[in-house]
Amino acid sequence: MSNVISAAHGASFDGAVRVEDAGVKGMITVRGDLSSAKMAKAVKSAVGLGMPEVRGVKVGTKGGVAWMSPDELILFCDYADADSVVAKLEKALKGEHFLAANVSDARALFTLTGDGVREVIAKGTPADMSVEGLPLGEMRRSRLGQVAVAFWLTEEGKLELVCFRSVGQFVYEWLVNAAAKDTLPNHL
Numbered sequence: 749m750s751n752v753i754s755a756a757h758g759a760s761f762d763g764a765v766r767v768e769d770a771g772v773k774g775m776i777t778v779r780g781d782l783s784s785a786k787m788a789k790a791v792k793s794a795v796g797l798g799m800p801e802v803r804g805v806k807v808g809t810k811g812g813v814a815w816m817s818p819d820e821l822i823l824f825c826d827y828a829d830a831d832s833v834v835a836k837l838e839k840a841l842k843g844e845h846f847l848a849a850n851v852s853d854a855r856a857l858f859t860l861t862g863d864g865v866r867e868v869i870a871k872g873t874p875a876d877m878s879v880e881g882l883p884l885g886e887m888r889r890s891r892l893g894q895v896a897v898a899f900w901l902t903e904e905g906k907l908e909l910v911c912f913r914s915v916g917q918f919v920y921e922w923l924v925n926a927a928a929k930d931t932l933p934n935h936l
Contacts (some may be wrong), residue, residue, distance in 0.1 A: 752827065754918025755856035763927040767860030769920060770908070774811070774830030776823040777856045778837060780846030782815075790840035794833050795823050805887040805900045814887050822898075822910070827852055856916030858909045859924060864932040865907040867900060870924065871926045893922055 756769035780787055782865035788799045805814040811833075812824035815869070825833050830850045838847040862870060870877040875890040882888060886898035892911070895918065899909040902925075911919045 752853075755913045756858075756884070759920060760855075761927065763924070763929045764864045764932045765860050765868055765927045767868075767920070767923045767927050768859045768861070769916075770855065770857040770859045771865040772827040773852065773855075773857045774823075774826070774827045774850070775852045775910070776830055776837070777818050777849045777851050778821045778823060778835055779815075779848075780841065780844060782819060782821065784844060786841060786844055789847070790837050791821065791823065793840055794836050795825060803888070804885045805885060807902065816889060816897070816898070822851075826919045840910035854913050856911050856913045856919065858920065859912075860907040860923065860927070861905065863905055863914065864927075865905060867901065867932045867935065868923065868926045869907065869909070870935075872922065873897075892919060895919060 752772050754769050754771045758769050758771060760768040782799060790814055793800060795813055797806045797808045797813050800806050800813055800815045804817055807814060808866050814822050816822050822916065824832065830852045834848050834850050866877040872892045873886045873890045876882065882901065884901050887898055889898045895915045896912060897909055897911045899907055
């Protein structure tokens with residue numbers, strides 16, 4: 749068995765904000781009827797959380813769940829548990845039209861910490877990064893530069909960002925550049 753490594757190999761940077769490769773994380777794409785009671789029950793069983801609102805993200809002790817589109821969620825869990833969570837979903841959703849796929853090895857996760865996290869991300873996304881535009885508990889699927897990302901604030905001053913692993917090193921380097929000391933415009 750090979751050793752699992754994250755996209756940026758655990759790198760971190762301290763600048764205007766701290767940028768960290770958050771390491772490996774279990775991530776499961778779930779597609780189906782999000783209004784289905786069976787889906788809600790399966791998600792609750794898998795990660796211990798109810799269904800998120802539109803653009804919502806929830807985090808608990810067993811994992812997390814985020815709304816990605818009208819028929820898609822992403823579930824977060826321990827990396828080692830991802831396959832068993834998929835199996836649990838498949839059993840719970842038998843008879844439903846759905847897809848549950850372990851995408852852990854195809855994604856990268858970064859954490860930004862500090863008072864300027866909104867401004868760092870605002871440098872490269874068309875999303876409104878103001879407090880009104882991105883309140884706590886909501887996530888955005890957008891772009892950072894020209895690559896697809898999703899991000900949310902877990903608390904004010906702490907942001908989580910997910911991207912495809914294939915662009916993980918690029919995203920890390922972009923974040924480090926955008927988080928250089930004395931580069932925040934102080935507009936938010």
